[in-house]
Amino acid sequence: MGPGADPVNPREFDPSQLDRGRKHSLDLEFAAAGTALRLPVLLVRGERPGPVFAVSAGVHGDEYEGIQTIYEVVEALDPAAMSGDLLAVPVANEPAFWHGTRTSPLDDGNLARVFPGNPNGSPTEAIAWHFDQSILAHADLYLDLHSAGVRCLMPSLIGYDASDERSRIAAEAFGASVIWAHPTVAPGRTISAARARGIPALYTEARGAGRVHPADLRLYRRGVFNLLRHLGILAGEPETVPCQWRLHGDGNIDDSVLATRPGFLISDVELLQTVAEGQTMGRLLDLHGRTLDVFRAPRAGVVALIHACPKVESGEPLFLVTGVAA
Ligand SMILES: [Zn+2]
Known part of the structure; x- marks a missing residue:
């Protein structure tokens, strides 16, 4: 983000065309309703070909664990040790992030309710559309890092779309003591957009409350590294942890x-x-x-x-x- 990030037209963004064996810092730039917007992208291209693991955070502007996780994982990765790519968006809803709120100050939009979005719609709808077209379209597995935000508390967990066996197996590989299976996924979410593309998808929650708790950061970091190993992007086996709670239900906060x-x-x-x-x-x-x-x-x-x-x-x-x- 900011100085050092290359501006890119999202319609021309293709991670497979960027140099292998290095880390790229990009801004996908677009406008909606007269407002200039961007998706900050951190792309770690492995030296060898392999799957693309897409990870996002900051879909809600008051959830911070995932943002820090992405910065730390990208810094720690060595492209020379990778067969495949990490395609990360650390702050998906930049206006909501700077406002410190779940929804956008520009249009009161909830980015997790408007997928697959609209390039000619409100700012939040345009962010969703470009995220779907430019990020999800390239993913072999997708993980959306959420938390409970400033007003609520949730257990730290990995959740998955139970209609997709690949999502279940990836959720087990993430390594969390609480795993939540969702027999249905409500529309408008990043996860439902990934599902519409046939991409296995997972998300996390954590206690949140506007803080980054060290244990949650460790859980998220280990989980992202575990999924990189699960996909074969990194060598080695995921570090398993015993699952203490298996939740089952729709998990729609709106309900x-x-x-x-x-x-x-x-x-x-x-x-x-x-x-x-x-x-x-x-x-x-x-x-x-x-x-x-x-x-x-x-x-x-x-x-x-x-x-x-x-x-x-x-x-x-x-x-x-x-x-x-x-
Ligand atoms: Zn959230």
Whole structure:
């Protein structure tokens, strides 16, 4: 990004045409609704041919673990030891990143809801379109590094599209103690766009809250290196870790228990706690401390998301309960 990055027209970007055996720093530049935009790209081209592993972070502008992971992995890689390429976008939604928010300040767009995008649409739709056309189109495996952002908490995990056996095997190779299988993937996501292209796809979550926790950074770094080994881009076997939780369910945050009004949230549950259907998970209070709402588990399962900030706005996700694999 910035000085030292080569500007490239995304319609002319083809990583297979760039020099092997070195690291490239590029900006894919375009405009939408009168705003100049870019996708910063870090491409590590192995000395020998092989698969292309595409990794992104910063799809939401307040999730930082994946961004740091990409910078550290790119720095650590040696192209001479690689058979294939790492194609990385460390900050996919640059306007949201600089604004420090999940969505874009330009159009309030959520980049994880507008795929495959539109080159003539809003800035967020144009970013999605160029990401799909210029990054996903070249991938043999795709990993999208998310986290819970500044307002929520989620367990650190790898999630995958359970309709694709290649995605399941790659999720096992990533090496996480929580693995979440999604029988369906909601539209508009990076993962659904990869699926539409027939590309196996994974994503991560972590506790987030606007911080980079060292354990989550280690998990993400190890996971990316494990997938480079899984694909044969690097020699050696993935470092396995025991899986402690196998979650199973749609995992659509939009289907969480949502706040219907503003208030002060008191949570009675913890991440990965087992809950019974109807069990109280928390309460929303007014400014005099009176209970406005009581939130109950809509199903039996485990808690996979908690609104971490006590100040709640109407419409925000508060609790997500998912199933556990049999
Ligand atoms: Zn996210």
